[in-house]
Structure formats: C-alpha cells, structure tokens
Amino acid sequence: MNYDEFVxxxxxxxxxxxxxxxxxxxxxxxxxxxxxxxxxxxxxLAAYLPDRLKELFPEKAVTANYGLExxxxxxERRANVQxxxxxxxxxxxxxxxxxxxxxxxxxxILEGLPEAYRQSLIPKPPAKPGxxxxxxxxx
Numbered sequence: 511m512n513y514d515e516f517v518x519x520x521x522x523x524x525x526x527x528x529x530x531x532x533x534x535x536x537x538x539x540x541x542x543x544x545x546x547x548x549x550x551x552x553x554x555l556a557a558y559l560p561d562r563l564k565e566l567f568p569e570k571a572v573t574a575n576y577g578l579e580x581x582x583x584x585x586e587r588r589a590n591v592q593x594x595x596x597x598x599x600x601x602x603x604x605x606x607x608x609x610x611x612x613x614x615x616x617x618x619i620l621e622g623l624p625e626a627y628r629q630s631l632i633p634k635p636p637a638k639p640g641x642x643x644x645x646x647x648x649x
Contacts, residue, residue, distance in 0.1 A: 511610035513560040519606040524594070531591045538588035539603035541566040542581060545574040546627070551619045558611045578626045597630050604631045 511519075521532035540559070544552055544567040556564045582596040589599055608616045620628050 511560070513562045516560070516563065516606055516610060519609060520602055523602045523605065524591075527591065531589075535589045535591055535594075535599050536563075536603055536606070537566065538585050539600050540607075541588065542584045543600075543604075543631075544568060545584075546576070546581060546623065547619070548573045548622050551622050554615070555607075555611075555619050558615070578624070578630060581627065582630075600631055 516536055517529060517533050520536045521527060521529055524532055524535065540563050544555070547555065552567050556567050582600065585600055586596040589596070591599060604616065604620075611619075617628075617632055620631055623631070
C-alpha cells in the first residue's frame with residue numbers, strides 16, 4: 511500500500527473525521543510503535559511501509575521501554591484526536607497496517623511486545639455464532 515492508501519483506510523475507519531485527523535493518527539501510532547519495537551521488528555515492519563512512514567522509525571537501535579499506559583498516552587498526545595480513546599486509535603491503525611503486510615506478518619512483528627500490548631493492538635477475529643440459548647435437540 512502507498513501512503514495515501516494507508517491514510518484513506520484509517521480515515522474510513524474513523525467515521526466523521528477529517529483526512530488530517532486520520533493522518534495524524536496514522537503517524538502517531540506508527541511512530542510510537544516504532545519506538546517500542548526492537549530493531550529487528552522495526553526493520554520487518556518498515557520493509558512493508560511507504561517512505562513517509564519509514565521516516566518515523568528511529569535511526570538508533572534503542573528500544574524505548576515503557577508500559578501500555580505510557581504507550582497509549584503518547585499516542586493520545588501525538589494524534590490529538592478528540593472523541594477516540596487512544597486504544598481505539600491504536601487498534602484502527604494496526605488493523606490498517608495488517609492490510610498492508612503479508613498475512614500473519616503483523617502478529618509476528620508485535621509478538622516481541624508485552625502481552626498487554628498485543629491484546630490491545632492485534633485485532634480480534636470475529637466471534638463465531640454459538641449455540642447459546644438454543645434448546646438441546648432430542649430424538
């Protein structure tokens with residue numbers, strides 16, 4: 511995907527928001543995620559991103575070490591989008607990143623993060639319809 515396609519996909523998942531808000535959200539999440547990933551995973555993710563997003567990756571191989579609350583706080587400050595929880599912004603962007611990467615690559619990149627991050631960033635598969643509430647079949 512090219513840069514504009516990433517922005518359009520983020521905007522599409524943020525109904526009623528401007529392109530500028532979508533772009534700020536995309537940049538904020540990718541930049542904060544890049545700070546938190548180790549160098550190997552930074553390279554893996556950057557390999558699939560357009561140049562304008564690759565520029566957000568730190569040049570030094572230092573991985574920031576902070577918890578989920580600080581991660582989300584940094585996203586909130588940088589995106590500056592009112593009406594969305596930072597966790598929702600992060601999830602919107604990771605869903606879109608998943609579209610631009612080969613199937614299964616994003617979870618592999620994110621697996622180096624603590625479990626709390628992965629639970630917040632990896633989109634959950636849709637729930638399968640269950641049989642709750644149906645009476646048992648008797649024959």
